[in-house]
Amino acid sequence: MQRIAIFASGTGSNARKIVEHFKGHPSIEVNLVVSNKATAPVLDMAAAHGIPTLVLKRSSFYETEELLAQLRGIDLIVLAGFLWLIPDYLVRHFPRKIVNIHPALLPKYGGKGMYGKYVHQAVKAAGEAESGITIHYVNEHYDEGRVIFQESCSLEPEDDAEAIAQKVLALEHRHFAPVIEQLLTINYRS
Ligand code: GRF
Numbered sequence: 001m002q003r004i005a006i007f008a009s010g011t012g013s014n015a016r017k018i019v020e021h022f023k024g025h026p027s028i029e030v031n032l033v034v035s036n037k038a039t040a041p042v043l044d045m046a047a048a049h050g051i052p053t054l055v056l057k058r059s060s061f062y063e064t065e066e067l068l069a070q071l072r073g074i075d076l077i078v079l080a081g082f083l084w085l086i087p088d089y090l091v092r093h094f095p096r097k098i099v100n101i102h103p104a105l106l107p108k109y110g111g112k113g114m115y116g117k118y119v120h121q122a123v124k125a126a127g128e129a130e131s132g133i134t135i136h137y138v139n140e141h142y143d144e145g146r147v148i149f150q151e152s153c154s155l156e157p158e159d160d161a162e163a164i165a166q167k168v169l170a171l172e173h174r175h176f177a178p179v180i181e182q183l184l185t186i187n188y189r190s
Pocket of ligand 1 (some may be wrong): 082175
């Protein structure tokens with residue numbers, strides 16, 4: 001079995017799609033769901049599927065390497081709406097084994113502070129004719145690791161930030177789990 005740990009801070013609609021995608025999969029399983037928020041709905045979703053959960057404390061996440069013991073046996077860390085910067089020790093320990101999804105076409109609209117509605121508001125303000133998703137490896141800087149997959153959607157002039165968010169989220173739900181599956185089966189190089 002190849003084991004996935006999902007890190008998520010919020011609602012976890014992508015996490016849910018990933019959990020559902022791999023339910024009953026012959027060689028890949030979601031083994032752990034990690035959140036930085038004890039009240040995050042994603043933890044309830046995981047518990048409902050019988051998946052172990054872990055709540056991070058900021059100090060131990062950044063000042064110790066205790067988490068590594070909990071991640072033993074994990075083959076891929078998937079960031080699905082996880083807002084904390086990944087510390088160096090984790091990147092070093094999981095080289096090309098941490099992936100993130102960003103709700104825009106990087107390198108545009110990435111970096112610190114560019115998350116959630118702020119991304120879509122910036123896309124709207126710039127009058128872009130398209131937006132999309134980027135799935136990329138994670139390094140020590142926000143949104144700068146090598147791109148694995150991108151898909152775009154066209155935007156209409158009347159689309160507001162909320163409408164853009166809906167279009168982009170639909171792309172995330174369609175592509176994230178299959179791309180993870182491909183990474184772990186066809187292309188995966190450790
Ligand atoms: C997604 O748009 C993802 O791209 C971003 O955070 C959002 C998470 O949504 N990084 P959800 O929690 O999966 O519903």
